[in-house]
Amino acid sequence: MTQSTRYRGRFAPTPSGPLHFGSLVAALGSYLDARAVGGTWLVRIEDIDPPRCPPGTASTILRQLEAFGLHWDETVYWQHDRDDTYQRALDSLAAQGLAYPCSCSRKQWQEFAVYPGWCREGLRDPQKPVAWRLRSDLAKRPIEWQDRLLGWQQFDPETLGDVILKRKDALWAYQLAVVVDDADQAISDVVRGVDLLDNTPWQRQLQVALALPEPRYLHLPLVxxxxxxxxxxxxxxxxxxxxxxxxxxxxxQALQALDQAPPGELVHEPVTTQLHWAVTHWSVERLSPSAHRELPQEP
Incomplete structure (x- = not known):
C-alpha cells in the first residue's frame, strides 16, 4: 500500500458486557487483517448508550484484549465525548434535506416492516419528543459495494427504511456515530461480523451524503x-x-473459526507464538463465506 492508502483497521466494541468468544473472533480477524500488511490497528469504545454500558466494563474489555495479545496502536478512542462532532454531521444532513425529525413511536407503525416515513414532510405530532431519521427515499439506488469475502452487494435503501440517527432521549444512534468516527480515524478497512452486513447500506448512504471516504468491508462469519x-x-x-x-x-479456537487451519500443536503455544503464526499465515481466501460458525465445545 502507498502512504495515502495505508491500512488502518479497528475493533469497536460496545461496553455492555465483557468480551465473549464471538467478540474474540471479530477482534482477532480485524487484528490479523491489519497486522498481516503492516497496518495500524485501533480500538474504539462505542459507549454512546450509557444505560447499556455498566461502569468498569470498558476497562474489562481492554484487559481482555491485552490478555489475548491484541495490543492496539494509538490512544483508545471513546465515543462518549464526541457529541459536537456528531451534531455537526446531523446538521449537514438536515441542511441537505436528508435527515428529518420524527415524532412517531414504534407502536404506531408496528404493522409495517419498516418505518413508513410519515414525518418526512412534517411532524405528525409536534407536541411529542422527536428522533432524527435518515431519508432512504432520497438515496441513490441501488446502494452497492464489494465485500472482500461475500462479493458484490446490492441493496435497495427503501427496503431498509429511514434509520434513526439521533434518538428521542437525545442519545446518538450507532449508524451516524460509526460513520463519522471511521472517517475521523481515517479507517481504510472495516472488518466485522456478518450480522452488520445490512447496516452497511445506511453507512454507505451517510458516507456519500457527508462526502466521506468509503472504507473497504470484510464481513466475517458469525459465531x-x-x-x-x-x-x-x-x-x-x-x-x-x-x-x-x-x-x-x-x-x-478463534483461529479455527476464522478458517485459518492452525497446526494442532499451536494450541499449546503462548499467545505471542500463536499470533506470530497467525499474522504470517493470515489469508482472507481461506475464509468460507458460510454465515455461521458454531461455538466450540469447552476444553
Whole structure:
C-alpha cells in the first residue's frame, strides 16, 4: 500500500458486557487483517448508550484484549465525548434535506416492516419528543459495494427504511456515530461480523451524503451458540477465559473459526507464538463465506 492508502483497521466494541468468544473472533480477524500488511490497528469504545454500558466494563474489555495479545496502536478512542462532532454531521444532513425529525413511536407503525416515513414532510405530532431519521427515499439506488469475502452487494435503501440517527432521549444512534468516527480515524478497512452486513447500506448512504471516504468491508462469519443464536450478553454468552490455559485454547479456537487451519500443536503455544503464526499465515481466501460458525465445545 502507498502512504495515502495505508491500512488502518479497528475493533469497536460496545461496553455492555465483557468480551465473549464471538467478540474474540471479530477482534482477532480485524487484528490479523491489519497486522498481516503492516497496518495500524485501533480500538474504539462505542459507549454512546450509557444505560447499556455498566461502569468498569470498558476497562474489562481492554484487559481482555491485552490478555489475548491484541495490543492496539494509538490512544483508545471513546465515543462518549464526541457529541459536537456528531451534531455537526446531523446538521449537514438536515441542511441537505436528508435527515428529518420524527415524532412517531414504534407502536404506531408496528404493522409495517419498516418505518413508513410519515414525518418526512412534517411532524405528525409536534407536541411529542422527536428522533432524527435518515431519508432512504432520497438515496441513490441501488446502494452497492464489494465485500472482500461475500462479493458484490446490492441493496435497495427503501427496503431498509429511514434509520434513526439521533434518538428521542437525545442519545446518538450507532449508524451516524460509526460513520463519522471511521472517517475521523481515517479507517481504510472495516472488518466485522456478518450480522452488520445490512447496516452497511445506511453507512454507505451517510458516507456519500457527508462526502466521506468509503472504507473497504470484510464481513466475517458469525459465531452462534448450539441453539443457533448469535453470541451476546442477552443470551448469556460466557465471558472469555482469564487463565493461561483457557486463553491459549480460545485463541486457537478463534483461529479455527476464522478458517485459518492452525497446526494442532499451536494450541499449546503462548499467545505471542500463536499470533506470530497467525499474522504470517493470515489469508482472507481461506475464509468460507458460510454465515455461521458454531461455538466450540469447552476444553
Amino acid at each position: 452462534v451458540n448450539h441453539e443457533g443464536q448469535k453470541l451476546s450478553k442477552q443470551n448469556l454468552a460466557p465471558a472469555l477465559a482469564d487463565d493461561e490455559h483457557g486463553i491459549r485454547h480460545q485463541l486457537f
